[in-house]
Amino acid sequence: MIVNLAILIPFIIAAFIPFVHKKITRIHIGWIVLFVPLLLFILLASFIPSISDGQTFAYTIPWIPSAGINFTTYLDGLSLIFGLLITGVGALVVVYSIYYLSSKESLTHFYIYLLLFMGAMLGVVLSDNIMILYVFWELTSISSFLLIAFWYHRKRSREGAQKSLLITVAGGFAMLVGFIMMTVMTNTFSVREMIGAAGEVSDHTLFLPALLLILLGAFTKSVQFPFHIWLPDAMEAPTPISAYLHSATMVKAGIYLVARFTPVFGGDTTWFWLVTGIGLLTLFWGAFNAIRQTDLKALLAYSTISQLGMIMSMFGMGSAALHNGYSPDSVVYTQATFAALFHLVNHSTFKGALFMVVGIIDHEVGTRDIRKLSGLITLMPISFTIMAIGSFSMAGLPPFNGFLSKEMFFTAALDTGALSIFSLDTLGATLPVIAWTASVLTFVYCMILVFKTFFGPYREEKLERPAHEPPVGMIVPPAILSFFVIAIFFFPNILGNHLLRPAINGIFPTFAAAGESLGRSISQWHGFNTELYMTIAIVILGTILFLTLRYWAGIYHLFPEKLSFNALYDFSLEQLETRSNSVTKSYMTGFLRDYFVYIFLLFIGLTGGAMIFTGAFDFDISGNAPIATYEWVLVIIMFSAGIAIPFAKSRLTAVLLYGVIGYLVAIFFVLMRAPDLALTQIVIETVTTVLFLVAYYFLPEWGKENTPKRTKVTNLIISLSVGAIFIVVALAVQNGRLFESISSFYENAYELAGGRNIVNTILGDFRALDTMLEVVVLLIAGLGVYAFIKLKYGKGNQNLEDK
Amino acid sequence: METVITILSGVLVSISTYMILSRSVIRIILGISIFSHGVHLLLLTMGGLKTGSVPLLGRGAESFTDALPQALILTSIVISFAVTALLLVLAYRVYQELGTDNVYDLRGFKDDL
Numbered sequence: 015m016i017v018n019l020a021i022l023i024p025f026i027i028a029a030f031i032p033f034v035h036k037k038i039t040r041i042h043i044g045w046i047v048l049f050v051p052l053l054l055f056i057l058l059a060s061f062i063p064s065i066s067d068g069q070t071f072a073y074t075i076p077w078i079p080s081a082g083i084n085f086t087t088y089l090d091g092l093s094l095i096f097g098l099l100i101t102g103v104g105a106l107v108v109v110y111s112i113y114y115l116s117s118k119e120s121l122t123h124f125y126i127y128l129l130l131f132m133g134a135m136l137g138v139v140l141s142d143n144i145m146i147l148y149v150f151w152e153l154t155s156i157s158s159f160l161l162i163a164f165w166y167h168r169k170r171s172r173e174g175a176q177k178s179l180l181i182t183v184a185g186g187f188a189m190l191v192g193f194i195m196m197t198v199m200t201n202t203f204s205v206r207e208m209i210g211a212a213g214e215v216s217d218h219t220l221f222l223p224a225l226l227l228i229l230l231g232a233f234t235k236s237v238q239f240p241f242h243i244w245l246p247d248a249m250e251a252p253t254p255i256s257a258y259l260h261s262a263t264m265v266k267a268g269i270y271l272v273a274r275f276t277p278v279f280g281g282d283t284t285w286f287w288l289v290t291g292i293g294l295l296t297l298f299w300g301a302f303n304a305i306r307q308t309d310l311k312a313l314l315a316y317s318t319i320s321q322l323g324m325i326m327s328m329f330g331m332g333s334a335a336l337h338n339g340y341s342p343d344s345v346v347y348t349q350a351t352f353a354a355l356f357h358l359v360n361h362s363t364f365k366g367a368l369f370m371v372v373g374i375i376d377h378e379v380g381t382r383d384i385r386k387l388s389g390l391i392t393l394m395p396i397s398f399t400i401m402a403i404g405s406f407s408m409a410g411l412p413p414f415n416g417f418l419s420k421e422m423f424f425t426a427a428l429d430t431g432a433l434s435i436f437s438l439d440t441l442g443a444t445l446p447v448i449a450w451t452a453s454v455l456t457f458v459y460c461m462i463l464v465f466k467t468f469f470g471p472y473r474e475e476k477l478e479r480p481a482h483e484p485p486v487g488m489i490v491p492p493a494i495l496s497f498f499v500i501a502i503f504f505f506p507n508i509l510g511n512h513l514l515r516p517a518i519n520g521i522f523p524t525f526a527a528a529g530e531s532l533g534r535s536i537s538q539w540h541g542f543n544t545e546l547y548m549t550i551a552i553v554i555l556g557t558i559l560f561l562t563l564r565y566w567a568g569i570y571h572l573f574p575e576k577l578s579f580n581a582l583y584d585f586s587l588e589q590l591e592t593r594s595n596s597v598t599k600s601y602m603t604g605f606l607r608d609y610f611v612y613i614f615l616l617f618i619g620l621t622g623g624a625m626i627f628t629g630a631f632d633f634d635i636s637g638n639a640p641i642a643t644y645e646w647v648l649v650i651i652m653f654s655a656g657i658a659i660p661f662a663k664s665r666l667t668a669v670l671l672y673g674v675i676g677y678l679v680a681i682f683f684v685l686m687r688a689p690d691l692a693l694t695q696i697v698i699e700t701v702t703t704v705l706f707l708v709a710y711y712f713l714p715e716w717g718k719e720n721t722p723k724r725t726k727v728t729n730l731i732i733s734l735s736v737g738a739i740f741i742v743v744a745l746a747v748q749n750g751r752l753f754e755s756i757s758s759f760y761e762n763a764y765e766l767a768g769g770r771n772i773v774n775t776i777l778g779d780f781r782a783l784d785t786m787l788e789v790v791v792l793l794i795a796g797l798g799v800y801a802f803i804k805l806k807y808g809k810g811n812q813n814l815e816d817k
Numbered sequence: 818m819e820t821v822i823t824i825l826s827g828v829l830v831s832i833s834t835y836m837i838l839s840r841s842v843i844r845i846i847l848g849i850s851i852f853s854h855g856v857h858l859l860l861l862t863m864g865g866l867k868t869g870s871v872p873l874l875g876r877g878a879e880s881f882t883d884a885l886p887q888a889l890i891l892t893s894i895v896i897s898f899a900v901t902a903l904l905l906v907l908a909y910r911v912y913q914e915l916g917t918d919n920v921y922d923l924r925g926f927k928d929d930l
Binding site for chain 2: 603604605606607610611614635637638639640641645649652653656657659660665668669672675676679682683686687688689690691694695698701702705706709710712713714716717721729730732733734736737738740741744745747748755756757760761763764770771772773776777781784785788791792795796798799802803
């Protein structure tokens with residue numbers, strides 16, 4: 015219950031932000047917002063003892079029980095890790111943003127979007143019902159879109175927001191289809207029940223499509239190659255947002271999804287190779303491209319891509335443990351998943367800190383271009399220290415937490431590479447090689463981050479403002495994160511035992527059920543082993559590459575810009591616009607006749623087609639009322655008057671003929687025993703004819719229609735077919751009476767409504783509300799008439815439309 | 818009689834369709850008005866013709882014609898009058914502002930196309 019409430023709290027508070035902001039102007043609205051993540055963090059942290067004892071919490075609020083959709087939350091180790099990251103980093107980001115954003119910005123929007131995101135993200139990681147999960151998933155995309163476009167007056171912001179939305183929501187749709195397939199296979203919306211049914215689905219025909227589609231959702235969200243292109247453009251968002259959404263939390267939603275579904279799909283060859291392979295490719299490609307960036311935030315964006323690839327690949331490697339089910343030998347391969355969870359936390363700590371420091375530099379100096387920055391160390395020593403801690407941790411150096419998880423990553427790559435399943439006996443060696451190569455590149459860009467920015471000569475003339483330390487409020491949040499970077503290095507097992515072990519038990523439920531203690535004790539020193547040698551080689555080779563950077567940077571120009579995924583994205587977007595524009599233009603001609611033709615053709619096609627197709631035509635004249643001779647005369651007069659109208663040379667003739675039809679209709683009403691109708695018809699017909707005549711006074715004589723003959727023939731054919739189908743349908747309906755008329759009910763009008771005229775009682779009593787609305791329609795029409803006649807443009811904006 | 822009236826309303830619908838497809842605004846409005854006549858006749862026919870006496874109580878009649886279509890048509894007559902009036906004024910205003918009653922010349926602004 016309390017977890018369900020935790021998801022909803024941010025949404026509820028967000029609704030009140032505008033009112034609070036109006037009332038309280040003295041203090042920054044961010045301080046009030048801060049209570050939300052802080053409160054939720056403490057709330058979630060209070061679950062740690064029971065979670066580490068192996069408990070889980072589920073609570074269901076029925077929503078649409080008939081469709082099996084319930085607001086069910088499920089809190090286990092995995093969701094707790096994410097929940098703590100979301101609220102913990104969230105609290106720090108809110109503090110940071112208070113000093114980062116000036117009070118002139120539209121802060122209400124900012125904090126509403128932020129809270130919206132926080133609630134949605136908590137919803138993603140805490141929901142057990144996949145439909146609810148999907149809704150929250152898309153909500154994170156939307157709030158991310160709104161936050162990237164926070165400075166919407168910038169073109170690049172808008173484009174970046176659009177790109178992220180298109181890619182992540184497209185992935186989300188794919189994921190939804192995958193979810194539906196899962197539901198079809200397992201007959202449940204609950205993730206837990208799907209995991210329970212994992213063993214039965216792997217032979218199902220939908221298993222592979224569901225796997226691919228769900229991975230598509232995860233990969234687009236977690237910026238895996240080649241969907242990574244949206245993240246660098248998302249850096250147009252304010253830096254607190256980049257730190258929060260685009261490195262610490264939202265982009266990890268895909269990783270969460272992969273971790274969550276590992277028990278279902280893990281052990282499958284496609285799953286293993288896709289997650290591991292794409293992860294490693296992303297790891298390499300991100301690191302490789304990070305080096306050539308000149309914008310600090312872009313560099314961090316690529317490094318985030320790379321690190322997410324690394325985490326992803328570790329989840330892929332860990333899934334190999336499920337291939338042959340539980341056995342004591344395969345437990346060792348779950349270490350990769352353990353390392354992934356560990357690095358997930360580590361990455362959030364150091365990357366959050368790095369983003370915040372880059373934000374500080376940008377905020378204080380006015381630029382984040384590496385070519386302009388240098389020598390800031392003497393002026394911004396605290397920022398330097400935090401940056402160095404973060405970077406060295408990312409590079410995998412001791413004594414920082416990144417060192418531990420990188421060593422575990424190498425262990426995982428080496429162990430998995432030595433497996434003999436999934437044709438790893440031939441390809442296995444590539445795993446540690448790619449891991450190692452990418453790590454060398456990671457080391458290089460980490461050095462760029464620290465040394466290019468803070469060392470060298472200080473050149474104030476290139477900066478917009480002289481460098482100095484920021485206010486304490488901006489330093490404290492990254493300092494807290496970097497404190498964790500070091501603390502986790504020295505006491506990794508506190509984290510490991512209390513959070514990571516429960517989480518991994520959730521990912522490998524079959525192993526946990528066998529009584530296996532998953533996870534391991536993390537230690538700083540393993541003796542001289544392969545992993546350590548790999549790290550030493552990274553430092554040596556990385557340093558050489560960093561020092562000789564300018565000699566080999568030319569290889570980046572070998573890739574033509576035209577062949578990049580960005581160019582492909584731009585090209586498809588452009589084509590989409592022009593193509594859809596030309597398609598639309600081809601039928602939206604602007605000619606009224608064309609639109610009428612579409613309508614009539616559709617009527618002919620659908621109704622006529624249905625008549626022929628179903629054989630509904632039924633013709634029977636036996637029950638007809640007899641026709642007197644004078645009625646025949648009336649019919650013939652009306653018929654001829656109608657035919658004559660289109661041929662009328664002058665409009666006066668036409669309107670007179672029209673009057674003839676109208677009065678004849680009134681006479682027919684009399685003959686058909688409808689006196690009220692006849693009266694109304696005569697009055698209305700008279701007024702209408704007068705109205706036409708008045709209008710003629712203002713309108714030109716109707717000229718000869720100089721329509722081409724072919725169009726005339728087409729019009730004739732269309733109108734004849736419409737009339738024919740009209741008649742056929744009407745006759746068929748008359749003969750197909752399915753039930754008795756309800757009219758006899760109204761014949762008690764005197765008892766029910768106190769009136770003797772049945773038609774009048776229907777209008778004035780039984781259906782009085784309808785009649786009242788009819789009067790409203792008349793009123794609206796009257797207002798329209800008045801407005802058309804009376805209102806004119808003001809002189810000033812007469813040509814407004816022309817411009 | 819029902820069949821004859823149905824065919825008659827079909828003819829009216831045909832004529833109105835032809836008018837609606839033409840270029841002059843007045844023709845189109847006239848077409849729409851004729852259309853409603855056709856539909857009214859059809860609606861009344863649907864209830865069956867001359868099945869009883871006028872739907873007025875207290876005159877000793879045993880059975881009545883169907884009162885429900887009559888009520889519907891009464892509403893419809895009034896509404897179609899409102900529509901005709903509005904369309905006529907619209908045509909008037911369009912002619913005042915743009916100097917044409919030909920819908921082929923009313924295709925929006927040149928740079929839109």
